[in-house]
Amino acid sequence: QLQLQESGPGLVKPSETLSLTCTVSGGSISSSSYYWGWIRQPPGKGLEWIGSIYYSGSTYYNPSLKSRVTISVDTSKNQFSLKLSSVTAADTAVYYCARHLTGYSPNNWFDPWGQGTLVTVSS
Amino acid sequence: SSELTQDPAVSVALGQTVRITCQGDSLRSYYASWYQQKPGQAPVLVIYGKNNRPSGIPDRFSGSSSGNTASLTITGAQAEDEADYYCNSRDSSGNHPFGGGTKLTVL
Numbered sequence: 001q002l003q004l005q006e007s008g009p010g011l012v013k014p015s016e017t018l019s020l021t022c023t024v025s026g027g028s029i030s031s032s033s034y035y036w037g038w039i040r041q042p043p044g045k046g047l048e049w050i051g052s053i054y055y056s057g058s059t060y061y062n063p064s065l066k067s068r069v070t071i072s073v074d075t076s077k078n079q080f081s082l083k084l085s086s087v088t089a090a091d092t093a094v095y096y097c098a099r100h101l102t103g104y105s106p107n108n109w110f111d112p113w114g115q116g117t118l119v120t121v122s123s
Numbered sequence: 124s125s126e127l128t129q130d131p132a133v134s135v136a137l138g139q140t141v142r143i144t145c146q147g148d149s150l151r152s153y154y155a156s157w158y159q160q161k162p163g164q165a166p167v168l169v170i171y172g173k174n175n176r177p178s179g180i181p182d183r184f185s186g187s188s189s190g191n192t193a194s195l196t197i198t199g200a201q202a203e204d205e206a207d208y209y210c211n212s213r214d215s216s217g218n219h220p221f222g223g224g225t226k227l228t229v230l
């Protein structure tokens with residue numbers, strides 16, 4: 001079945017850029033209808049959607065993070081990636097990737113999710 | 124506004140029925156999806172669309188919507204249903220916010 005796995009550094013210094021990759025297995029990232037999303041969860045807090053990308057490169061971003069976020073896709077590797085610039089301690093969180101159904105219909109959901117990876121911002 | 128509002132905490136007696144709600148203007152136009160998250164685990168989709176359950180989700184979970192409010196109902200709550208529950212939807216500008224989450228306690 002479809003599986004997603006996040007990877008990247010677990011520690012990032014303040015003001016630097018956080019970079020994570022999500023590898024999709026058991027299916028193609030070029031599947032029609034599905035976007036691929038990033039969601040984060042600070043310790044002890046709720047979920048925050050960061051952004052989502054279609055295999056063609058079309059993106060949706062959270063307006064509150066848009067100025068610092070870049071999401072890209074590499075269909076040849078079946079991967080998509082997140083870059084978050086100018087990080088601070090407030091960006092410390094577990095970062096999840098997930099398949100995201102959205103678009104022009106009223107439907108919208110995230111399934112399945114990766115296991116998540118903790119990224120700590122600290123000097 | 125695309126904000127989604129949930130009650131922070133709800134409790135239910137074992138075997139009873141509980142409704143968890145999610146309010147937001149975007150819910151008048153878009154369906155909510157619901158996620159269960161247990162400590163230390165990734166969220167799991169439990170309800171999507173009008174009232175659909177992914178494979179493996181017990182039929183005691185159901186969803187509904189009226190006006191600006193979406194609801195997740197657990198009929199006959201079990202001890203294993205104790206978890207955090209989050210709603211998610213989208214708005215016409217392409218924002219996809221989550222609600223703040225509801226901590227469900229099964230007594």
